[in-house]
Structures are given as structure tokens and as C-alpha cells.
Amino acid sequence: HxxxxxxxxxxxxxxxxxxxxxxxxxxxxxxxxxxxxxxxxxxxxxxxxxxxxxxxxxxxxxxxxxxxxxxxxxxxxxxxxxxxxxxxxxxxxxxxxxxxxxxxxxxxxxxxxxxxxxxxxxxxxxxxxxxxxxxxxxxxxxxxxDGSHEGILAWITVNFLTGQLSGQNQQTVGTLDLGGASTQITFLPRFEETLKETPGDFLTSFEMFNSTYKLYTHSYLGFGLKAARLATLGALNMEVVDGQMFRSSCLPKQLEAEWHFGGVKYRYGGNKEGETGFKPCYLEVLKVVKGKLHQPDEIRGSSFYAFSYYYDRAADTNLIDYEQGGVLEVRDFERKAKEVCDNMERYNSASPFLCMDLAYITALLKEGFGFRDHTLLQLTKKVNNIETSWTLGATFHLLQSLGLTY
Ligand SMILES: O=c1[nH]cnc2c1ncn2[C@@H]1O[C@H](COP(=O)(O)OP(=O)(O)O)[C@@H](O)[C@H]1O
Ligand SMILES: [Ca+2]
Incomplete structure (x- = not known):
């Protein structure tokens, strides 16, 4: 043209x-x-x-x-x-x-x-x-x-892509994002009760496409998958002494290695003589999440879209197809965590953190947010060939502010 x-x-x-x-x-x-x-x-x-x-x-x-x-x-x-x-x-x-x-x-x-x-x-x-x-x-x-925008914009993306923001009879879905350093949960409360019992800074009104949505959203800094590894090792926000070794029952017994994160070098390894496996590991990751997150009652019965590291770890362990994604129950993560943590030698070609990551995801979902064993998670990387990321919601917001769209 x-x-x-x-x-x-x-x-x-x-x-x-x-x-x-x-x-x-x-x-x-x-x-x-x-x-x-x-x-x-x-x-x-x-x-x-x-x-x-x-x-x-x-x-x-x-x-x-x-x-x-x-x-x-x-x-x-x-x-x-x-x-x-x-x-x-x-x-x-x-x-x-x-x-x-x-x-x-x-x-x-x-x-x-x-x-x-x-x-x-x-x-x-x-x-x-x-x-x-x-x-x-x-x-x-x-x-x-802002952390709250990260959750809201991802929610906008997923609900736009699944067609929930247009037309009547909107049935929006909640979203779970698990990054490296932080994690977000976002949904549109349906019950008056939820609004009443939720701390004010977890509720944000947001205008998009001529509608106003009052969303429940929170970003937990330090609860992303990689930050959680450090927390489990007891190394998060620590003054690391030279040569200091951090050990965990979530790691292969004989492992000793180094890891760079946020510009700091950490030495970590397995419990050479002590316990390893799901049980002791789960107790370790539990300490990281227990009592640290707000648990809205309403989410127990609903299903959520989950992406980023939820998707990656589910795909790594064949819980879902890497291209297609799939639907899981929360307990599928637990079952897989047990399988990997109790047979670490069989999984030693994968990341040494696979057991810890799966145990953490299980603990975060169940003890952190308070989901049930049977809560359904829709694992999605793309909808209609578009990445499920907060970036699309952010682009709509940008175009709106520039007057390129309403
Ligand atoms: O647009 C995307 N497409 C696919 N995966 C993404 C996209 N954006 C983030 N991720 C996933 O997010 C996870 C990493 O989180 P990120 O680096 O964004 O940390 P943060 O959100 O804590 O800053 C990885 O699992 C990565 O694959
Ligand atoms: Ca991210």
C-alpha cells in the first residue's frame, strides 16, 4: 500500500x-x-x-x-x-x-x-x-x-486472550505468575466477603476497555523460584562468609557446587550424612512460606491460569506437554515432587534444584495461597499464539494513555 x-x-x-x-x-x-x-x-x-x-x-x-x-x-x-x-x-x-x-x-x-x-x-x-x-x-x-501492576496486567492479558473482556457474561479467570525473584496472584473477587476480609493494599481498581475492575492482586517480593532457593538454603539476605557452605535435604547427597545470583556467589550442596528426600525437604520449604502469605477463602474453589516457572517445571517433568501446556491439579505437583525428591539419583541429569523447585511450588500453592489438592491449574504459555505475559496488558495500557486506543 x-x-x-x-x-x-x-x-x-x-x-x-x-x-x-x-x-x-x-x-x-x-x-x-x-x-x-x-x-x-x-x-x-x-x-x-x-x-x-x-x-x-x-x-x-x-x-x-x-x-x-x-x-x-x-x-x-x-x-x-x-x-x-x-x-x-x-x-x-x-x-x-x-x-x-x-x-x-x-x-x-x-x-x-x-x-x-x-x-x-x-x-x-x-x-x-x-x-x-x-x-x-x-x-x-x-x-x-509496580508489583501490583505486574499482576493486574498479566490478568488483563490472559482474560483478553481468552475472550473474557469483551461482550456480556464475562467469566474471568485468576492468574498465577512465578518469576525468579517475585510471584503474583490476581483474581476478580465475586463475593462481598472477600472484599471485606482482604487487606486494602491487596485490592486495586483498574480501568481497561471502558470497564473498571476491582481486582485482588499481590506481588510477593523474594518468593520467586530462585529467591526461594536461597531462602530454603538459609542464604537469602545473608552476609555470606567466604567459603561458607549452604546445605539442604532437597539436593542430591553428594552435590557440591557454586551459584551466582544477584551478584553474590553461593556454595551449596546436599546433606552428605544427613537426611534427603521429600519429607525433610518439604519441611524446609514449608518454613519459607508458612504464615507469610494472605489466604483468600474464595480461591479454594476456583481454577487459575498459571504460567512462567509453574509452566517450565511442569513441562520439565512431563506433567504437561512443552508446546501444548495442559490442565493439572495442585496435587500433581506434590506427586511429582515426591517422585523426584525420593529418587534424586534418577533425575541427576536434570537441574540439581528440581526437587527443591517442585517442593517449593507445592508448598507455595497449598500452604502459601491455601489452594486445595484438587484445585485446577490451567498451564499456558501461549493463547492463540500470543505469549501469556503482563507485557500485552501493559501495551494496551500504553496505547490507551497515548490515545491510540480507548
Ligand atoms: O514472555 C514470556 N514468555 C515465556 N516465558 C516467560 C515470559 N516472560 C517470563 N517468562 C518466564 O518467567 C520466568 C522467569 O521470571 P522473570 O525472569 O520474569 O522473573 P521476575 O518476574 O521475578 O522478574 C521463566 O520461567 C521464564 O520462562
Ligand atoms: Ca516476570
Whole structure:
């Protein structure tokens, strides 16, 4: 299509004009600076008619590891990883739309855990990369996202993709996200009771697509899968003494290894002489979650969408198909945790943390949030070929604030 103006264009509303069939295509670029990796999502939308929601046409997705927080002492190098990903957008977006295509980066728990100074230095370098690009750089285009937004925007994404935000008879689903450093739970309460017994800072009103949703949401910093490993080892927020060894019954007996997280080196290993296996391991992970999370009664009976590390660990252990995902019960994680923890030698080609991760997920779901053994979890990585990530919700929010959609 060219930009030629045809005489008949004035006779048609813009969306119906035959030569303009694609004139209402637009793009949005959203970066997710997570604690374990940085990801770019390039979305294509078509607004077919002004009274309908913009239709999502597709997504281009790419990711790199490690995340920005690993470059805490080399912010320029960190920004370089963002630039590499942004080069993909140069190829994906037609040049005449560059100036109208917004680019935004939101960082999550990895940067929340860094010192203010180091986090700001990284964000400043990223901002420079954006300013040098041909794209639209809105105000606040680079920053650390509020934990409550992370949950809400993921909820918007999943419920948009499953068609629950349009039309009548909306039956929304709750969402569970398990990151490296933090974890989120979000749902739309149906009972007056829930609103009454929930602490005020767990409830947030959010406007999207001409509706207001009062959501239950909370982000637990330090309860992501990798942070939980450190907590289980007793190493989270510890002044680590040189050569200090952290041991756990969740690790293979003979294991001794090193692990770098958040710029600190940890030595860890199994209980050489002591106990190993599910029972002692579960007691260890239980200490990390017990009594630390709010348990809304309402969620016991409902089913949830779960993604990120819930998905990865379920796929790693063949509980679900890696491409298709699947439906599980909470007790399936427990069954698998027992199987792996009580036979660690059989799983020694997988991650040494597999037993600990599965035990933690089980404890988080049951003793943390208070789900039942039979609670259903819909494990999903993509819906209609779009990643289930807070980034789509964030892009809608962005387009709305720029007046590109309502
Ligand atoms: O867009 C995505 N597609 C697929 N997986 C994702 C996406 N975003 C995050 N993840 C998953 O999230 C987990 C890592 O969490 P992340 O690095 O975002 O930590 P954080 O949320 O605590 O900052 C991994 O399981 C990773 O595969
Ligand atoms: Ca994340």
C-alpha cells in the first residue's frame, strides 16, 4: 500500500475504505526486564472499527539471558543487550510507522532488589538506547514497574486472550505468575466477603476497555523460584562468609557446587550424612512460606491460569506437554515432587534444584495461597499464539494513555 490519496477516500469512513484496509494497523514495543532475562514483545494491532476493541494480529517475541540486573556494575553492557533486541523491531515495523510506534521497558523484581543507584544507572543507559532509536519514546518509557501492576496486567492479558473482556457474561479467570525473584496472584473477587476480609493494599481498581475492575492482586517480593532457593538454603539476605557452605535435604547427597545470583556467589550442596528426600525437604520449604502469605477463602474453589516457572517445571517433568501446556491439579505437583525428591539419583541429569523447585511450588500453592489438592491449574504459555505475559496488558495500557486506543 502506498500513501497516495484516492478521490473516493472521502466517501468512505476510514475503516471501510477499500485501499485503506490496512491503514489502521499499528504497532507497540514492550520490553520485559525480568530478573532472569530480558524479552522484547512487538505487537501488531488492527482497529477494524472504532466501536470494537483493537484486534491483536500477531506478536514477535525474542529473549536474552541473563537479565539486566546481572549487569549491575556494567550498565552500558546491559543496555547493549536491549539494543540488540530493539534492532529486531527495526526490521519488523515498516519505516513509515517507526515514529508512531511507542517503545517502553518495564523492569520487575530483579531491579527492585538492586540498590536505587545501580538500578537507575541501568535504566538511564536503556533510555539513551531508546532516544537514539527511530521509535516514539513516551514519558516514563523506562522504569521499574509496580508489583501490583505486574499482576493486574498479566490478568488483563490472559482474560483478553481468552475472550473474557469483551461482550456480556464475562467469566474471568485468576492468574498465577512465578518469576525468579517475585510471584503474583490476581483474581476478580465475586463475593462481598472477600472484599471485606482482604487487606486494602491487596485490592486495586483498574480501568481497561471502558470497564473498571476491582481486582485482588499481590506481588510477593523474594518468593520467586530462585529467591526461594536461597531462602530454603538459609542464604537469602545473608552476609555470606567466604567459603561458607549452604546445605539442604532437597539436593542430591553428594552435590557440591557454586551459584551466582544477584551478584553474590553461593556454595551449596546436599546433606552428605544427613537426611534427603521429600519429607525433610518439604519441611524446609514449608518454613519459607508458612504464615507469610494472605489466604483468600474464595480461591479454594476456583481454577487459575498459571504460567512462567509453574509452566517450565511442569513441562520439565512431563506433567504437561512443552508446546501444548495442559490442565493439572495442585496435587500433581506434590506427586511429582515426591517422585523426584525420593529418587534424586534418577533425575541427576536434570537441574540439581528440581526437587527443591517442585517442593517449593507445592508448598507455595497449598500452604502459601491455601489452594486445595484438587484445585485446577490451567498451564499456558501461549493463547492463540500470543505469549501469556503482563507485557500485552501493559501495551494496551500504553496505547490507551497515548490515545491510540480507548
Ligand atoms: O514472555 C514470556 N514468555 C515465556 N516465558 C516467560 C515470559 N516472560 C517470563 N517468562 C518466564 O518467567 C520466568 C522467569 O521470571 P522473570 O525472569 O520474569 O522473573 P521476575 O518476574 O521475578 O522478574 C521463566 O520461567 C521464564 O520462562
Ligand atoms: Ca516476570
Amino acid at each position: 502506498s500513501n497516495r490519496v484516492m478521490w473516493f477516500q472521502d466517501f468512505f469512513p476510514p475503516n471501510m475504505c477499500p485501499i485503506n484496509a490496512k491503514a489502521n494497523t499499528f504497532y507497540g514495543i514492550m520490553f520485559d526486564a525480568g530478573s532472569t532475562g530480558t524479552r522484547i514483545h512487538i505487537y501488531t494491532f488492527v482497529q477494524k472499527s472504532p466501536e470494537n476493541l483493537p484486534e491483536l494480529e500477531g506478536e514477535i517475541f525474542e529473549s536474552v539471558k541473563p537479565g539486566l540486573s546481572a549487569y549491575a556494575d556494567q550498565p552500558e553492557k546491559g543496555a547493549e543487550t536491549v539494543k540488540k533486541l530493539l534492532d529486531m523491531a527495526i526490521d519488523a515495523v515498516p519505516p513509515h510507522l517507526w515514529k508512531k510506534t511507542p517503545v517502553v521497558l518495564k523492569a520487575t523484581a530483579g531491579l527492585r532488589l538492586l540498590s536505587e543507584e545501580k538500578a537507575q544507572a541501568l535504566l538511564l543507559e536503556v533510555k539513551e538506547v531508546f532516544e537514539e532509536s527511530p521509535f516514539l519514546v513516551p514519558e516514563d518509557s523506562v522504569g521499574i514497574m
